[in-house]
Amino acid sequence: MNIHELSSVNDTICAISTPPGRGGIAVIRVSGPTALTIVQERWQGKPLASMASHTVHLGHLTDQNGEVLDQVVLTVYRAPNSFTGEDIVELACHGSTWIQQQVVQTLIDAGCRHATAGEFTRRAFSNGRMDLSQAEAVADVIEAQSRAAHRVAMSQMRGRYSDEIKLLRDKLLHFVALIELELDFSEEDVTFADRSDVTALARDIHSVITRLADSYHDGNAIKDGMPVAIVGQTNAGKSTLLNALLRDNRALVSDVHGTTRDTIEDTVVMGGTLFRFIDTAGIRQSTDTVEQMGIERTWQAIDKANIVLWIVDVTSADTSMIHDILGRCEGKALIAILNKIDLDDDIAARSELKDLLPAGTPIVAISAKHDSDVETLRELIVKTATQPEVDTDAVIVTNARHYQALTRARDAIGRAIDGLESGLSGDLLDQDIRECLHWLGEITGEITTDAILGEIFSHFCIGK
Ligand SMILES: Nc1nc2c(ncn2[C@@H]2O[C@H](COP(=O)(O)OP(=O)(O)O)[C@@H](O)[C@H]2O)c(=O)[nH]1
Ligand SMILES: [Mg+2]
The missing domain is CATH 3.30.1360.120 (Probable tRNA modification gtpase trme; domain 1)
Known part of the structure; x- marks a missing residue:
């Protein structure tokens, strides 16, 4: 059964x-x-x-x-x-x-x-x-691995988020009522709904939905870990660093160039924040198609990351890819790492790097293999991670399903606003508002199917 x-x-x-x-x-x-x-x-x-x-x-x-x-x-x-x-x-x-x-x-x-x-x-x-969103939060509370994740889940479980969605639905229902009243009397050519009032209401709803949808970027980092990409040339020591940061032999380490072909990721809590480290394929010109695909994923990992660790082997100090990397790092925190300082001192390489990097970019010299100064790097990463301070009332979206529903609700209300501005007829407006209501209803479970419920609850543990 x-x-x-x-x-x-x-x-x-x-x-x-x-x-x-x-x-x-x-x-x-x-x-x-x-x-x-x-x-x-x-x-x-x-x-x-x-x-x-x-x-x-x-x-x-x-x-x-x-x-x-x-x-x-x-x-x-x-x-x-x-x-x-x-x-x-x-x-x-x-x-x-x-x-x-x-x-x-x-x-x-x-x-x-x-x-x-x-x-x-x-x-x-x-x-x-x-x-439904409260039920989902029960699972999130159980799985929370950091204070921020716990707070967001707790607030959702206690219904803060549901209240916000319900408020939006009530406003939309009021909106629908006005429009539909107008439709009922369309023969008589009366307008009950003052178009400028209705437009203001729609804009207000749009901005609340947008704020909720935008919070998913932070929410995702809180729940699944703040993404940190480890990038650099092949053999710079990226996989060794991942293992050192995780205190685990998660990734394969070898002196063969191009060993890591896919991205490997894992999470660890540091300083109360959950981080998700992503070890990537080394960046180099390659004719091997599998390796090229790995390199493409490296660029994608950078795009997704909040923090980028760029690691340079101090013995070769190859910085030829830096411009490509910097071009991809806009709006992200960059930390430069000189690795293998057990083999060479970092003075020359450090000053060379300094000239290439934007002013103020931190440079840390470590030996990933011998775990020396990795702790300094950890502290720097924690300091760099500007996690939003989450209070217990915060309404932050952490759930991909909710995010998807919110973006669809936002599109629908956006169409309604366009329609209001271009003088669209009431019945077409009505459709857009109804669609917006539908997507919000999916979040709280007012509108749902057995398939959606089955999917959501199958991820719970038995006994919960
Ligand atoms: N001496 C020394 N060797 C290191 C250090 N970090 C990594 N290595 C070695 O460098 C080689 C490449 O390391 P790996 O982590 O696979 O590099 P990746 O290609 O960037 O992932 C391996 O032989 C590692 O043992 C270090 O701090 N000191
Ligand atoms: Mg590797």
Whole structure:
């Protein structure tokens, strides 16, 4: 059975909600109309039927044959005041993998179905406990790796973002009402909607949507890591530097020129900010088509990056590509790195570089291989990363799906504005506004399909 078919099913589900493996305790969650009666069948303790919502009880859980599996702490939440909006029983047991599996097994024997990925959250959405963007934020909160990512996800989960979208939808509905009223009376040639008022309203909506869509650039960096491209000639030590920054042997290092042909990337948190380092193919003239494709990706990596680390081998100090690189780096922070200073001193190369680079460009001398002064570089990267200060009220778009919906909503309202200015008829305006409403509704889930929901919730973990 797939999740689409489950949306209308109202059975009782269970799953382990704590991470897989052994732990001090584990939590097994049961949700659905028969949650209390099913657990009761395996419960030794105060009867569940007499328990008030939001209360905690100690007792024993048994298997099918009445043998005690574990002493557990049980929490009851009664519908509709629970995460899913249904009756929920949460069982905290000892975290041995065997006990966890046995508890799930005994619950399934007693009539539960094992939950699919994200099914608890999906039920919360279906039962109106949260809208779709809030449900998505639940996953983001779980995955947040930095303070900024956590704050943005938290604000979204608590509904700040939904409120903003709802406000926009209300304004648009007001707009539609005015236009449609006019259409109804079109025979009589009356205009209820003052065109200049309506245009001002449309412009206002357009600017809010644009602000939200534009915040995605920061939002993406916050959620997926601020992109930092490592570029330079082949053999300069880019892959070695990536490994040093990640403190991991992520990329293949070799003295054969052109070893890295594709971009390799990985994230690491430094100074509270999540960074995504992208190791690239070395830039050189090459006749090898695979290598050429890699080099093309290097340019794309630079385009996407907020920070570019340009790395030069101090022993060869080949700076022939610098003009191409500088041409691509406009609006980005550039840090020049002289690598392999264990082999040569950096004085001559440093002054040569200084003449080539825009004034004020930082130059750091390191040995990536021997991890010397990589820490200085780390500190410089953290300082360079001007992450916007995210407060808990910030509305920043971090989700690609929302970004896409917002750009479409923006195009639609943009067409409506053009139409207003060129005196387009009401019914055509109406179409554009309706389309804008549609895209905003997709964000909060007012308008959605099972396919969209299935796609979103399949990325959740089981038990959430
Ligand atoms: N002596 C020395 N060798 C290094 C240093 N960094 C990298 N190398 C060596 O330079 C060669 C090329 O390194 P690699 O990271 O694959 O360069 P890439 O082509 O820019 O990715 C390898 O043999 C590395 O061990 C360094 O700081 N000092
Ligand atoms: Mg490499």
